[in-house]
Amino acid sequence: MEVILISSPSKKKNEVSTIRRIFEMGLSRFHVRKPDWSLDEVRKFLDEFPDECIERTVIHRRPELLSEYPFAGYHLSSKEQYLAKEVDGTISRSFHQLDELITSQEKLDYVFLGPIFDSVSKQGYNSAFPASELRSFFVDRRKLRVDLPRIVALGGIVPEKVRVSLSLGFDGVAALGGVWGSRYPQKAFMRYRTAIPSRSGSENSSWLEEIAMTGKENSSRL
Numbered sequence: 001m002e003v004i005l006i007s008s009p010s011k012k013k014n015e016v017s018t019i020r021r022i023f024e025m026g027l028s029r030f031h032v033r034k035p036d037w038s039l040d041e042v043r044k045f046l047d048e049f050p051d052e053c054i055e056r057t058v059i060h061r062r063p064e065l066l067s068e069y070p071f072a073g074y075h076l077s078s079k080e081q082y083l084a085k086e087v088d089g090t091i092s093r094s095f096h097q098l099d100e101l102i103t104s105q106e107k108l109d110y111v112f113l114g115p116i117f118d119s120v121s122k123q124g125y126n127s128a129f130p131a132s133e134l135r136s137f138f139v140d141r142r143k144l145r146v147d148l149p150r151i152v153a154l155g156g157i158v159p160e161k162v163r164v165s166l167s168l169g170f171d172g173v174a175a176l177g178g179v180w181g182s183r184y185p186q187k188a189f190m191r192y193r194t195a196i197p198s199r200s201g202s203e204n205s206s207w208l209e210e211i212a213m214t215g216k217e218n219s220s221r222l
Contacts (some may be wrong), residue, residue, distance in 0.1 A: 001162070002172030002208050003192045004152060006031045008180040016048040022189050023053050028208050031075055031174070033060040043068075058092065072212065073109070082106055090211055094154065096128060098137055101148070108149040109211050112174055115155025116165065120177030127156065131168065138169025150207055159188075162195035171207060 005027055008015070019030065030053070034042055042062055046054065051070055058073045059065055063083060066074060073090030074083065078100075083091070090109035095101040101111060116134070119125035141148060150171040157165065158178040165173050175192055182188035 001166050001170075001196045002028060002152070002206065003162070003189075003196070004029045004031060004172060004174045004208075005179060005189065006174055006176040007033055008176070009033060009035055012180060012185075016045070018185050020049065020053060021186055023056065025186065025190060026193060027056065027189070028206055029056055029058060029072060031058045031060060033075075035061060039064070058090065075112075090208075092149075098129070098133070101151075102146075110150035110152055110171070110208075112152050112154040113170075114153060114174075116153045116168075116170075117156025117158075117161055119155050120158060120181055122177075125155065134168045141169070150211075159191040159195045162192060163197065166197070 005019075005022065007019075007030070012018070023030070032042070032046070034045065037045070039062065042065065046057075046065070046069055049057070054069050054071060056072050057069075058075050059069070059071050060075045061077065061080075063074060065071075066087060071089055073092060074087050076082065076091070076093040078094045078096055080093075091107065092110045092112065093104075093106065093108055094112040094114075095104075096114065098113070101113060113129075115125055115128055117127050140146070151169075152172040152174050153161075153165040153168075153170040154174045154176075156177075157173045157175050162173055173192070175189070178192070179185045179188045
């Protein structure tokens with residue numbers, strides 16, 4: 001089970017220092033989504049981070065920055081055209097309907113699916129998936145061994161929903177409002193981490209890191 005943090009779309013007080021401390025706390029993947037910021041504003045924001053943080057960062061909506069920073073990958077919106085060029089790192093996408101995810105022929109490492117629960121950060125952005133439908137989907141996926149990318153729950157993900165998401169069948173959760181809506185974002189993030197059931201052996205491994213390592217191995221063979 002992975003916890004992915006998505007940036008606040010707007011500027012937050014002490015945002016950079018807070019994110020850097022959250023990286024130090026064990027954040028494995030940070031998604032930068034600043035839809036209303038200019039390209040220069042996004043650059044200025046990214047320049048505040050050392051390479052070791054950028055290497056665990058996925059950028060949204062700004063493919064032109066892929067050649068400027070050592071990102072972990074690129075994330076496509078639900079409507080965005082698939083990238084024509086190769087990307088060093090992961091390719092992920094947001095989906096809002098199960099049918100679209102099931103029928104997608106794109107090469108994706110993982111996807112966001114949502115809203116799974118009523119959104120914390122977007123008023124009126126309510127759950128679009130009955131729990132029974134999700135359980136059936138994941139059961140069928142396991143039975144039929146359907147080759148789908150890893151699926152991350154998005155929308156209304158507060159710490160109390162982490163175990164619920166895991167029980168439904170999700171491979172991870174994406175946190176946004178549950179962290180940035182808190183007065184203490186670092187403490188809020190730690191609540192997500194502690195909500196993950198402890199497991200041993202391969203069950204406790206990070207599939208994000210496994211994907212990253214596989215990508216590096218494949219690149220070294222070219």
